[in-house]
Amino acid sequence: MPPTISATDRPLEKLSADAVVVGVGKGPDGPLPTPGAEAVDRLLGGRLLTALANLGARGAEDEVTRVASLGQGPFPVIAVVGLGAPRTGGGYAPEAVRRAAGAASRALSGRASVVTLLAAVGGTPDEQRLHAVGEGSLLGAYEFTAYKSDTDGRPTPPREFTVVVPDAGDAKAPLQRARAVADAITLVRDLVNTPPNDLYPAELAARGAAAGKAAGLKVEVLDEAALAAGGYGGVLAVGGGSARGPRLLRLTYSGKKARTKVALVGKGITFDSGGLSIKPAANMHHMTSDMAGAAAVIATVCLVAELGLPVEVTATVPIAENLPSGTAYRPADVVTFRNGKKAEITNTDAEGRVILADALARAAEDSPDAILETSTLTGAQLVALGSRTAGVMGSDDMRDAVVAASARSGEAMWAMPMPAELRRGLDSPIADFVNANADRMGGMLVGAHFLAEFVPAGVPWAHIDIAGPSYNTGAPWGYTPKGGTGVPVRTLLATIEDLIAG
Template sequence: MSIPPDLELSDAAAAAAEVDVLVIGTRPGASADEGDDDGVPVPPLLVGADDVDAAFGGELASLLSLAGAAGAAEEVVKLPSRGAITAPLLLAVGLGPESSSAGKQGAPDLAEQVRRASGAAARALPKSATRIGSTLSSVDLPAAVEGTVLGTYAFTDYRSAPDGPLRTVTFHGGPAEQERLADAAITARAVCAARDLINTPPNDLYPAEFARRAVEMAEAVGLEVEVLDESELAAAGYGGVLGVGTGSSRPPRLVRLRHVHPDATKHVALVGKGITFDTGGISIKPAANMDHMTSDMSGAACVVATACLAAEQNLPVNVTATVPMAENMPSGTAYRPGDVLTMYGGKTVEVLNTDAEGRLILGDAIVRACEDGPDYLVETSTLTGAQTVALGSRTAGIMGSDAWRDRVAGAAAGTGEGGWAMPLPEELRADLDSRIADIANVTGHRFGGMLVAGIFLREFVAEGVPWAHIDIAGPAFNTGGPHGYTPKGGTGLPVRTLAAVLADVARQG
């Protein structure tokens, strides 16, 4: 389990902060063609560091330029202070060009620039540093807090070496901003909690254990809890969850968490896919990169973490999380291509591919979630490889009811997690027609796979319920190098989007 840093505020001068490392921000100075005639590098612009610059005799930007700083996004330059300030080490991190001048679609806004810069700085801290100061909070406090907490994240449960140092981070700000710091910290720690679940290997996080940990997290913050085991799932008719889980020696579960607020006027249902490991079943996956399927429960992890966040922040909105959990394995008891499953609620599904298992457990969960009569429903899952083909590894695909889909996509953009609204073309529904059942779980072709999966899920949403599906197949698990506040492995996306959606509903209904 990652241990987040302790966080505090101080309105004292940053130059006098009693810390091991002081973090400041930079931006690019004049563009290259506006530099001087001798080709001397243009010093970066300092961000939130006036008193620090004064301590360096007004020459800090020039000194940083000599050390190679140009203010580029996530660029880190370290400068020994040699007594000019109290901190022995100054760490300058680039925010990149001003948001307004970045201009192009998809460019990060100011908050996301601060978030990424804070994360990059946190990842670059010396291992021995235990006391950190940051002036980036003077630009955007919540973003600096989120970026720092997420950037310091490290999953070390399975390493024999000792954990890194316990750290205290002091942000520039006064006592009046304590509530903003606390809210940002709750959000960031919820993301870290989801990352911990995602990064736990599948031999230790099977359905029953996942359910146990979800219950432990939920009870710690006062959520109402319900867990259905395999016998209860069978008695209630959860054919999708049971069908997928029948090939494993470790039976499935369904977890329900509920946050109730006395002043709430709206109810949001959250649903997350909890496949604790996905071999593909009888339609087995290739061996290459199958280890990444330890992350196939990312949607469930994020939904559990978000429900706990709603309770911690005491959001005035009712939230119910419905989380199906199963392990998709090949065995003599596994479900087969050609089987027909009777889903919760009675709809029948012809299984043409056992590797399209997530939509089966989600179909059950969506029907159950809709029985509560929610005003809105949001489901998230690592559902289709087609998502990465269409949108790459960092951009989620968001589908569903047009107006609600766009509202969720707006929340995703506002948090910096991002996402792109996608259509559900009606003509693709016919491709899911089954020879013998109400619907098939896949089509006979590879076109529009992400959209087809969304259309399949739509079949299980109750009439009149605005719903959105967030496909996070790529963004949920970073298989490349770390960047900004995103580590290698589980990312915890879209916890911040879901949190923003709940906060938006609490404000506006």
């Protein structure tokens, strides 16, 4: 069961819990108190900051210091989490609060399995901060145990969070939203973390369809025969090397009083060996995450429905497994896509754009006001921006809108150009274009140029390359676990809400 979260305006000294969480900032001479820390400090007779200094706490991001209350409060443990340096002018960004809440949630795993109190982490609990506290706490408590044969005795994350606020009524709406967002991200993480022998194309389509039906969405699933009849040459080409055939999933939400139509597209490669252009063995197991874009758009359209937003959203999800075999597509093949354009295949490991081409062409047929596509498209994204920052390309207006939304949602993204001269790298002597540039220069940007061939002129669109941020191969940090992260659900939601607002 997922953890619960609620709010209370009862005084801290009249509550009981396994632990209380407070935040402190990072100052030049040590930790900086916040209102929550000051409230706990009073219960301890003014000794909290002294104890922190003695323990070497600095208030840095992701730093969690546990202090025993020694019976001075209705909780045995105080978890003091660092917020980092305050912003110019004072206070802490919502993302700092979100990360701090997540770090505390992870640190209390096995130590506070019943109740954790979050007392004014980072300052006065306004709506933004409450939402950040809720998201961080719930996301930090995530764990994936589906394949653990023995969970008895394992440390478990906190299962109940109570946020201490001046007015519990004011906290209800932001915490409900945090719950909905966390549930959507949990769906993405679970799908990404499920191994490819259990999450093959038909199964991902089935799980996405089940989530859609539970959210009240219109659901359509195309199998191999329907894909062939519909002219989805790209999806069929990539999926042809696997005994487990490809699919295309469509989920549609039509909100009341909708005046805006948004198309979501996400790459669903359930495992990517590279095909005949096979990848090196090292780290190939991380390619279980190559359907993270698909999982994100499935979860986002379900989240939009859960929130009841006044918008029409259709997620178009191409799904395939890219394997080498006697039936695999080859370098030198020419693939014909749904919109009639043709690509010469020069690299079967540039398969994501091949299935996305069909999906973008199909999404465009609905005449959307905007197209948002996300995919683990290129290793070049990691080279250019690292493992935590997504690259965003597309039409200038939509690209910049996505980056602005990401800044508010806490998902790091950077606007990238599409220089016209890089398009020449896709020129083909026998087809409309090749699927991969030979010199690999500007690979992330060239990938966006390929996708642009399937977006009608004048339609605002954005491509979000999440090759790194969608899957954390290193140690957990903040509210981000090892494995699937759930990026970019929060940015997609924020962008859709901006489009609704005009």
